Amino acid sequence: MKIHKYSVIALSTLVMLYSSGCQKQLDIKPVDQVEQNDAIKTSKDVQGVLIGAYTAATLRGLYGGRLQSTTDFLADDGDFSYFGTFNEYTELSDKAVTIVNQFVEGVWDTGYNTIGVCNNVLAHIDLVDEVNKKRVEGEARFLRGMVYFDLVKAFGRDWNDTNGSPTTNQGVPIVLTPTTTIAGIQKVSRNTVAEVYAQAIADLKVAEANLDVSNGVYATSGAASAVLARIYLQQKNYAEAETEASKVIASGRYSLIEHFADEFQYPGQATHVFNTAEDIFAVQISNQSGFNALNEVYAAVAYGGREETYVNDQHFARYESGDTRADMFFDDDGEFTTKFNNLFGNVVVIRFAEMYLIRAEARSQKASPDYAGAAADLNVVRKRAGISNIVPATSAAGWIDVVERERRVELPFEGFRLADLKRYKKSTNSVDGDGNVVDTFPWNSPKLIFPIPKRERDANPNLTQNEGYQ
Template identity: 45%
Template structure:
């Protein structure tokens, strides 16, 4: 997986230049890099018989985790969201499941339907969850695969699936909430490059790797904090700051620089990228339980209050769906989930509807020129 995805248009931020074209470098690089990584995973999966038997399950699980996760990102970025029209006919992305070692006409694939891409994602992640160990240093674990499955099921509106996958992660005992919200970030500056136990899966960044795109776009150089950097593209508006209750530690996790406000989550030049963390699983379980009228693992209020308590807020005696979604937004803002939540919740934000073509990346022009079987997305 690529370190730090390029941020898509979101909410409560000012974005410079949101009009994309088919030659947009972000759309092109994201597609290219994802398929390069998928091809590497396919090569590994095709050669498992050459792997020591004692390591085979782990290697296969890691490759399936990467492939499944990347196809999930691709179908969410380059196709209409699940449930926007017919999933069986809406074009997704090409599914390439065998190594590409030379390019012939047979290697030019058409776009598989959204439903088929999701089915492949679920198959890969389900197998990865069975094959991966509970602990695996900086690499994917069974918990990481279940966490990704929770995201997939939530995006589909399969609340039972999302609830149960999130519950497996929580009940595993492998991950713990950080005691303070501020402990979750500045992993290089304050934590020696190690990710906190709340991170279920993260992308490690080192001085040899260079910074992540999250730092580039969300970060900014703050003179009083050595080691900070970034272009400062994502400026936080007052409308977002006003959402936090008095005393919410998350509402204080911002910095003023160059007469603008920025999140502190991605100031660390070499900070690890939190792909998915435990707080999200509590909020996913809470939302799914609430929608289903169940209390698997815990009541929705108990799960929400774990997150509120860490933020320094008083517990709620009962929660509504609005409460859960607000906590999800405030807890996970600036971590790459907002645009996908907007789509699954069918919301209009900033005047942009959930199914607007502006929230779907174009198929890169270089791919369209090469592969005549591809069809372009609406609006490009």
């Protein structure tokens, strides 16, 4: 039997629809479509599909860890070295990614699978009872908007890239309706960076308006505001970034954990009850649903990891004396981060500390800078780390260096570096096993953009490839 692989953009919702009926009928007749009226008929059905969207986002190809690790590996300038057997990570670290890199393909596939399930929820939103309708729409819009933002950052040029403009540079395809038949597979083209950003913002604004401040482990209005703050910061729309970050900070819903180490799950800790007061949004992982891919790539063998990513002296030099964040490492004939020492630990996608860092950057860079406010925000984070208040910079350029340094010690290994170096217009390096620089890449190098996966372009000739890839 010949097995055909179809584009995940087209078939993601088919998977969800078929799965709902597979246990009810053993002898399923071959068909090329699913009757939606039979598959999803009630409010409860739609809410069940929404849970499927969270499950899709949790997979290790996306927010289960690979989105964060792949982008960090591509951006790394020698803070860590990879001595493992996954060629996908070696390619990323060397800035020599191929069009068949399976980890990059996994980000694309899992991202569009999540979007597809969200589209299915939104296509049936009128079936949801009035009590839950706004919440269900808000959660689906939150997931879809966040995924679109993360995909366009990885597969498209940065918003501020001067090789073209956001209105001309190619981003990723925008797909807003579910595909329900093989014949209806959508051979989509790529939308511009500006169009994808606009879609993400539109989705997240609906989510922000529809969701409550509290929603258990699911998306909240604060989570939507936090992603909007990220988007506006990447656009260098500092006024809006400050506004959105301030909404989260002023909500009173979140707070920094007293000790930095306690924000991260240690081995053996119960995972299903572990969301902290600092977690704005975390994907829930258990030994029933998979494992934390950040543990796999970063943790030592003693804590379930593969012990293949060694942290270098260059990274440790970034910490000030007395900084407790420098204690988050484990020595096993090499240094390994301990942030992800629980194999089944939840992956925190948005932490409250990031909101202070976003607001500090926005305040220091906006048209009428607020340096005192920026310093106050950074000092909240620094106080938790056990170090003294910063010496404030006296210029916008100086403040960029201050904020960047703080982000590199607060947020390492959490998936922020690629977007940061592009926003700060900093170069990065590939290094050899001894830490020697092999090559240098400017922030807008096409080598710092993921290729469109070969499988996707084979299935859909309308997808153009990024510069430098075949």
